[in-house]
Amino acid sequence: MSMTTEGHTTDPVVDLTRPAWMERAICAGHTELFFAPHAERPPARLRREAAARQVCMRCPVRVDCREHARINLEYGLWGGESEAERADAGYVVAAPIGGRIARAG
Ligand code: SF4
Numbered sequence: 001m002s003m004t005t006e007g008h009t010t011d012p013v014v015d016l017t018r019p020a021w022m023e024r025a026i027c028a029g030h031t032e033l034f035f036a037p038h039a040e041r042p043p044a045r046l047r048r049e050a051a052a053r054q055v056c057m058r059c060p061v062r063v064d065c066r067e068h069a070r071i072n073l074e075y076g077l078w079g080g081e082s083e084a085e086r087a088d089a090g091y092v093v094a095a096p097i098g099g100r101i102a103r104a105g
Contacts, residue, residue, distance in 0.1 A: 019068060026059045034077045056077070067079070069081065070086055073091060073092075083096055
């Protein structure tokens with residue numbers, strides 16, 4: 001399978017280990033918006049995450065996605081929520097990528 005990051009794949013093969021809500025995700029093919037590239041600078045992160053949130057706000061599975069990321073301590077932006085925002089809600093990953101930065105808005 002050509003899955004690059006859990007939950008964000010363009011592979012048409014059905015993965016029975018994936019939650020059913022992922023089939024309705026509208027972010028397939030846009031992994032670059034939801035996960036930080038190597039050595040991403042804070043301003044670039046803010047721009048990328050703002051663009052990702054625009055997608056999430058239109059997504060029909062946003063609540064399921066956000067809860068999945070919280071429970072599984074995922075990296076990246078899920079359900080309109082960044083790693084920093086999940087950490088603020090008590091869901092802290094072991095090794096945050098990019099550290100804690102100020103958020104827009
Ligand atoms: S809420 Fe955002 S990250 Fe989650 S499936 Fe939808 S578009 Fe993707």
